[in-house]
Amino acid sequence: MKRILIRFNEKQVSEPIATEVLIEHKVPAAILSAHINSKGGEIIAEIPDESLDKIVEAFRKRGVLVTVPKLIDVDSEKCFSCGACVALCPVEAISIDNDYTVQFDKEKCVGSTCSICVDACPVRAIKSIKPNGGNHALNSKVKKI
Amino acid sequence: MSNQGRTRTIEEINQKIRSGDVQVLTAEEMKKLVESSGVEVAFKEVDVVTTGTFGAMCSSGAIINIGHSDPPIKIDQAWINGVEVCHPGAAVDLFIGATNMCKKQPYEYGGGHVIHDLVAGKEVEFRAMANGTDCYPRTSIKTTFTKDDINQFQLLNFRNCYQRYNCAVNSSDEIIYTYMNKLLPHLRNATFSGAGELNPLMNDPDYETIGIGTRIFLGGGPGYIIGEGTQHSPQNLDGTLMVKGDAKKMSPEFLRGASFTKYGTSLYVGLGIPIPILNEGLAKKTAIRDRDIFTNIVDYSVPRRDRPKFGKVSYEELKSGLITIKGKKVRVSSLSSIKMAKKVSQTLKSWIAEGLFTLTSPVERLPTTATFKPMRQTEEIPFVVSVMHPAVTCTEDEEIRAIAERIVTKSVNHIVVIDEVGKLLGIVTSWDITRAMAEGKTALSDIESHNVITAKPDEPLEIASKRMAQHNISALPVIDIEKKVLGIVTSEDVSRLLGR
Ligand code: SF4
Numbered sequence A: 001m002k003r004i005l006i007r008f009n010e011k012q013v014s015e016p017i018a019t020e021v022l023i024e025h026k027v028p029a030a031i032l033s034a035h036i037n038s039k040g041g042e043i044i045a046e047i048p049d050e051s052l053d054k055i056v057e058a059f060r061k062r063g064v065l066v067t068v069p070k071l072i073d074v075d076s077e078k079c080f081s082c083g084a085c086v087a088l089c090p091v092e093a094i095s096i097d098n099d100y101t102v103q104f105d106k107e108k109c110v111g112s113t114c115s116i117c118v119d120a121c122p123v124r125a126i127k128s129i130k131p132n133g134g135n136h137a138l139n140s141k142v143k144k145i
Numbered sequence B: 001m002s003n004q005g006r007t008r009t010i011e012e013i014n015q016k017i018r019s020g021d022v023q024v025l026t027a028e029e030m031k032k033l034v035e036s037s038g039v040e041v042a043f044k045e046v047d048v049v050t051t052g053t054f055g056a057m058c059s060s061g062a063i064i065n066i067g068h069s070d071p072p073i074k075i076d077q078a079w080i081n082g083v084e085v086c087h088p089g090a091a092v093d094l095f096i097g098a099t100n101m102c103k104k105q106p107y108e109y110g111g112g113h114v115i116h117d118l119v120a121g122k123e124v125e126f127r128a129m130a131n132g133t134d135c136y137p138r139t140s141i142k143t144t145f146t147k148d149d150i151n152q153f154q155l156l157n158f159r160n161c162y163q164r165y166n167c168a169v170n171s172s173d174e175i176i177y178t179y180m181n182k183l184l185p186h187l188r189n190a191t192f193s194g195a196g197e198l199n200p201l202m203n204d205p206d207y208e209t210i211g212i213g214t215r216i217f218l219g220g221g222p223g224y225i226i227g228e229g230t231q232h233s234p235q236n237l238d239g240t241l242m243v244k245g246d247a248k249k250m251s252p253e254f255l256r257g258a259s260f261t262k263y264g265t266s267l268y269v270g271l272g273i274p275i276p277i278l279n280e281g282l283a284k285k286t287a288i289r290d291r292d293i294f295t296n297i298v299d300y301s302v303p304r305r306d307r308p309k310f311g312k313v314s315y316e317e318l319k320s321g322l323i324t325i326k327g328k329k330v331r332v333s334s335l336s337s338i339k340m341a342k343k344v345s346q347t348l349k350s351w352i353a354e355g356l357f358t359l360t361s362p363v364e365r366l367p368t369t370a371t372f373k374p375m376r377q378t379e380e381i382p383f384v385v386s387v388m389h390p391a392v393t394c395t396e397d398e399e400i401r402a403i404a405e406r407i408v409t410k411s412v413n414h415i416v417v418i419d420e421v422g423k424l425l426g427i428v429t430s431w432d433i434t435r436a437m438a439e440g441k442t443a444l445s446d447i448e449s450h451n452v453i454t455a456k457p458d459e460p461l462e463i464a465s466k467r468m469a470q471h472n473i474s475a476l477p478v479i480d481i482e483k484k485v486l487g488i489v490t491s492e493d494v495s496r497l498l499g500r
């Protein structure tokens, strides 16, 4: 399974694009999270590997932005495997291996739409990444004084 | 082959450490050896067992002496990297408390981080103010320093190494942030702390070898036990230690500043104690397993000294990641690092094996009986139960008109909707009723709200009052754990008692 982020703009949200694409290609996709309002929205979906290309293609044809996001960043220098984040994760993306080292499965994580673990890390080793390139928007606003 | 009556002395062990013949195992290895070969063999073969724990220990801090400025200053108030440090003694002696927070970055940066930064060799910003005296005329100072610039830098922790700790859950409807970290509503997660079978005190629960003067692993360097910790409660298996060590010799890997969201800052401390296996009894004690160590599952949503408990659980279950509470599977994870606890015990083992660390006999034993008293309080604080009164109720099949009459005759603003056994279903206010009548509605189900904010009888009234303000409402039905309605508390009750 591959996780993709589908972003709709204001115009596209009123059309049932996601349903159309998935039905048309008969792909069993799991919707991990959906945040949509009249101004636009984001859906994070899991797509079987073999259908990935055609689905991405189909969305892009309709003018929808599709990316394969990295949703979480864990600073392995900082993390000391306390375990505080583990039981909080709703999709079991965090686990403890035999050696008591905490491991993140970045493919499973649903990212900034969840972020439950982020403020539970006592050494602030976890950052959730805004998939919509939030940093870029920030930079354009920041002016040097 | 029996070891009966045979013992070993600390001096004998130290001889072996010096000659490189010492047999030292980590607590983890010792347990395996006892299980496979028995206590007799383990006693014969093993001289020392190393233990370890790595947890957030809030009652930690450091004493520093920063030297005299010219002209000199007798510090009154001081800050390091914006964190207030206290001034408990002479002119330039200061104490950095792990839980003091930087006012500009509360909950994110605090005394624990300052200690970590200093240990890591970072430069810190220092600021102080004073009244000015004839001998110490200066009234303010600003400078920077590293650990190499200051005189003493001693870690001084008055409660470390809790023998075991609670397992925390939250039965309320909202996320709570506690010193046991983030607890999701409806028992959706559980947290615990402590290293279980690796914990030093669990491996010598009678304090046979652990006492004042015992040399230990502290924060990556050598340290000493200087007494029992505050709240030491050994009979309940809640022993604690007071320890000190030269922080200049410690390592930032084993002392970590910590931030607990909406709670505060702290310091993770790595602490390990070597247990000399002086007799067969100690070999047996160091074989203790996680399955033999139990702790309480405690409901942290009730902000009282004695919080309700959901039974007991073993460290074996806790470390498995899944526990069962009232028939429900709950995912659990630790706050203290078991990986680092193991690393502490392994590092201490290698120090001893390499002849870098010898053992000490305690000069005095720690108390094995002590009671931990609650605070003497001279003022009573009100609880919900002391002001709540019977709720005016109705059932879901009643007509709005009937309910309206009840509101008038009983002269109340809130009617609590209950089922046939008295459990909470919803709430309606006089305002809902008035509007419904104006709109010609007759069925209660059209106006009743099901998302009811409630209170528990044993909650402090203050907390219930805050909840009303937060949700902008004027009454809370009081319910028990089964959701049975016990009464109601209103904002008038609160203002009558708390005068607001
Ligand atoms: S952000 Fe959410 S899904 Fe991702 S690891 Fe953290 S808790 Fe799990």
Ligand code: SF4
Binding pocket: A074, A078, A079, A080, A081, A082, A083, A084, A085, A086, A102, A120, A121, A122, A123, A124, A125, A126
């Ligand atoms: S809470 Fe932070 S330090 Fe602890 S295991 Fe998770 S990422 Fe690592």
